[in-house]
Amino acid sequence: QAALYASAMRLSASKNVDEKLLEQVRHDITAAVDQLTVQSDFASQSFEDYLRQISEIWDDVCEITQWVSTEAMDALSANPVAAECALETVREAVNNAIKHGEAKRIEIAIAVSTPGLVDIIVTNDGKGIEAGESTGLGSTLLDEITFAWKLESKGDSTIFKASVVVLEQY
DSSP states (O other): OHHHHHHHHHHHHOSSOOHHHHHHHHHHHHHHHHHHHSOOOGGGSOHHHHHHHHHHHTTTTOEEEEEEOHHHHHHHHHOHHHHHHHHHHHHHHHHHHHHTTOOSEEEEEEEEEETTEEEEEEEEOSOOOOTTOOOOHHHHHHHHHOSEEEEEEETTEEEEEEEEEOOOOO
């Protein structure tokens, strides 16, 4: 969904649709179709590779920087279920920042601050949240895959914070 939305944004923002832009859109659509038709094997790529893909989807739409502590990387690499939850959490935060907040810059930080939990902080320069805004399917998803999460506005930034459980698998 994010790949297709990013392509639509690229096309609508461009005054001149050239071959380079069309090739980028073709790439986005192919990647989206591949995700739908190929059964996901989470272990086939590293957590960093999947995280990088999130940034690449939004390339030319939003500048995204990422930082993952060594401790968090080790914890997520050891627990594929937690890693998948962390990636879905990041994906939801990034997609919402761009789609609803119209963010142009996003910073992702992932670290361990409490044993057994990986903290995810996604800060963006998009429009802040408004009081009384309704929640959607994304909120339900976050309730199910995170230990806790919250979204707040501070000054010119919107900050999403979440924790994902990374206890060892038995």
